[in-house]
Amino acid sequence: MAAEETLAALVSQYAGTLYRVAFSVLRNPADAEDAVQEAFLRVLRHRETLDEVRDRRVWLIRIVWNVVLDRKRRAKTRPETDDVADLARVLPSDGLSAEELAAAAQHHAHVLACVEKLPAKEREVLMLSAFEELNSVEIASVLEISESSVRSRLFRARNLMAELLEHTRSLHKRSLR
Amino acid sequence: MNDPTQNSFSNRPVAGSGLSSAETTLRLIARLAAPEGLEDRVRARLAAAPRGGRILAWPAALSLDSGWMRSAAAAAIVFVVAGGGWGVYSRVQRPQPARVIVLAPRAPAQGGFASAGAMRTPQTLNGPVVAHPAAAQPVQGKLPAKTAQKPVHRARPTAAGKASGQAATAPAK
Numbered sequence: 435m436a437a438e439e440t441l442a443a444l445v446s447q448y449a450g451t452l453y454r455v456a457f458s459v460l461r462n463p464a465d466a467e468d469a470v471q472e473a474f475l476r477v478l479r480h481r482e483t484l485d486e487v488r489d490r491r492v493w494l495i496r497i498v499w500n501v502v503l504d505r506k507r508r509a510k511t512r513p514e515t516d517d518v519a520d521l522a523r524v525l526p527s528d529g530l531s532a533e534e535l536a537a538a539a540q541h542h543a544h545v546l547a548c549v550e551k552l553p554a555k556e557r558e559v560l561m562l563s564a565f566e567e568l569n570s571v572e573i574a575s576v577l578e579i580s581e582s583s584v585r586s587r588l589f590r591a592r593n594l595m596a597e598l599l600e601h602t603r604s605l606h607k608r609s610l611r
Numbered sequence: 612m613n614d615p616t617q618n619s620f621s622n623r624p625v626a627g628s629g630l631s632s633a634e635t636t637l638r639l640i641a642r643l644a645a646p647e648g649l650e651d652r653v654r655a656r657l658a659a660a661p662r663g664g665r666i667l668a669w670p671a672a673l674s675l676d677s678g679w680m681r682s683a684a685a686a687a688i689v690f691v692v693a694g695g696g697w698g699v700y701s702r703v704q705r706p707q708p709a710r711v712i713v714l715a716p717r718a719p720a721q722g723g724f725a726s727a728g729a730m731r732t733p734q735t736l737n738g739p740v741v742a743h744p745a746a747a748q749p750v751q752g753k754l755p756a757k758t759a760q761k762p763v764h765r766a767r768p769t770a771a772g773k774a775s776g777q778a779a780t781a782p783a784k
Contacts, residue, residue: 445653450645458640467649471656478657525639545636564637595633 437481445474448491451567452498458561459502461546463524469505473498489575495568496576521546548598556591563588 452473456466476497487493521539549557562573574581
């Protein structure tokens with residue numbers, strides 16, 4: 435019973451974090467919630483080993499990360515919220531007008547489309563680096579790579595992103611002329 | 612030293628405004644609030660999930676904690692192993708001693724090829740035909756019955772073979 439109480443405490447403490455991690459990859463609220471539930475079900479199956487886990491937060495993030503990547507690999511479809519209207523509905527409006535919100539959503543959708551074009555390794559590091567609650571050591575632990583690999587992948591990801599955004603911007607300017 | 616609750620990349624200067632806005636987008640998504648009632652739904656799902664350990668649990672009477680059950684299980688394992696071993700042992704046939712086939716010494720053909728000491732030679736050729744069987748009859752009594760009727764095999768001349776061969780071919784001259 436002690437393991438189940440620990441599990442209940444983990445749900446209260448980390449469900450939100452796991453949801454955000456799942457949503458950052460899947461970008462679909464229902465899929466992200468499913469992924470969180472599946473992650474906790476996996477924890478339930480291995481609840482005897484809970485005492486052996488040193489850093490439960492990183493351990494849980496790693497589990498949900500693997501669940502999410504499995505799902506994405508199986509689906510092989512674009513995240514639904516790359517659709518501008520869906521993104522506008524999900525992202526916070528912060529007192530923006532409808533037009534501003536639509537423009538912001540379009541911009542975010544464009545950025546996310548560029549992120550999807552990155553190689554998988556670089557994309558994963560870039561996404562995880564957006565989580566302020568994860569430092570580089572923890573990202574390395576989630577991805578099961580060294581910290582130096584995290585840094586080099588992030589460097590490459592940022593360069594690639596800059597190139598992609600610059601390329602699309604120049605295309606956009608050319609089309610306006 | 613880095614604050615452990617914040618990643619070390621968040622305060623880095625970015626290369627361009629485009630990249631900065633990209634990171635802003637990712638951070639925006641990373642900060643999204645979880646939907647309301649998520650924890651309750653997760654707890655409900657966990658409560659509904661089957662507990663593998665309970666389904667497969669032994670009845671209390673058959674628990675392996677009890678001494679007699681443990682002894683019975685050990686005895687059953689010993690019985691199965693010993694029975695299996697005996698089953699295999701009783702089916703194994705002991706190797707029989709090889710049969711020795713004694714062949715009669717063969718008469719070598721004069722001027723022919725030797726068999727190089729081979730134990731068996733194929734009986735594909737007929738031996739030489741005796742021109743006058745009547746003249747050969749008195750000598751046949753000295754020879755073994757088989758060598759007189761069978762075709763002559765070309766065997767390597769041995770001491771015994773030479774003697775019998777000379778005796779068999781002598782009347783033909």
